[in-house]
């Protein structure tokens with residue numbers, strides 16, 4: 001119901017209506033519900049675009065509107081710890097999920113080092129090892145970028161750097177075993193899963 005209303009508003013480029021729906025969701029529930037609503041709605045919009053039912057402009061604008069509204073709702077940065085977590089995409093310019101994830105981690109008190117989309121996996125691995133990022137979160141929205149996690153793992157092994165890799169994003173939800181296949185240590189479906197994994201692993205690293 002909410003998904004349909006939001007989708008209608010987004011596809012009509014009706015930012016005011018989309019804002020109303022997202023604000024009502026955040027008041028009635030909590031931010032996790034807002035993130036879930038946005039993710040579900042944009043997944044449907046992506047599927048409609050893939051079937052040729054809507055234009056790329058509608059898909060793009062839907063994401064932009066969500067980004068603008070969600071930006072105003074994201075929790076404040078509370079990060080003051082010294083355990084830094086790395087968050088990245090690999091050659092993937094779908095950045096909204098990563099932005100939300102970083103914000104949730106910071107609000108939970110974990111400083112985040114954000115790596116920007118790069119195709120140079122060897123360099124990324126070197127930087128992760130040099131900066132001693134023992135927990136690396138990768139957001140991947142396309143199948144071929146999800147497979148790049150396997151290359152990242154191989155590069156980290158070459159450097160003899162043991163990091164925990166947690167992945168999230170559409171390809172991992174379509175194929176529930178993909179995270180194991182690409183050599184990740186875990187998969188999260190919600191940004192708060194990232195927080196849980198840090199709590200679970202931090203002491204052991």
Ligand code: B12
Pocket residue numbers: 035036038039042043044045046047048050056059060063091092093094095096097098100101137138139140141142143144166167168169170187188189190191192193194
């Ligand atoms: C918006 C969108 C775009 C926008 C992106 C704008 C931007 N600045 O981000 C634009 C129009 C630019 C775009 C471009 C493309 N896109 Co696009 N896009 C989407 C769409 C509709 C929504 C993505 C999104 O923002 N979702 C909302 C966010 C909030 O959700 P999320 O990222 O999943 O994140 C949430 C959770 O997953 C979780 N999470 C995410 N990561 C992680 C990580 C961890 C560790 C944890 C714990 C949690 C977590 O937290 C978030 C909040 O809850 C998806 C559809 C889909 N199914 O996702 C297609 C989709 C990803 N795109 C697709 C494609 C094909 C493309 C293009 C190749 C199209 C083209 N021919 O040009 C390009 C490639 C761009 C590139 N090089 O990266 C395909 C990929 C298919 C595949 N098999 O790989 C999809 C699935 C659409 C489809 N159904 O076909 N896209």
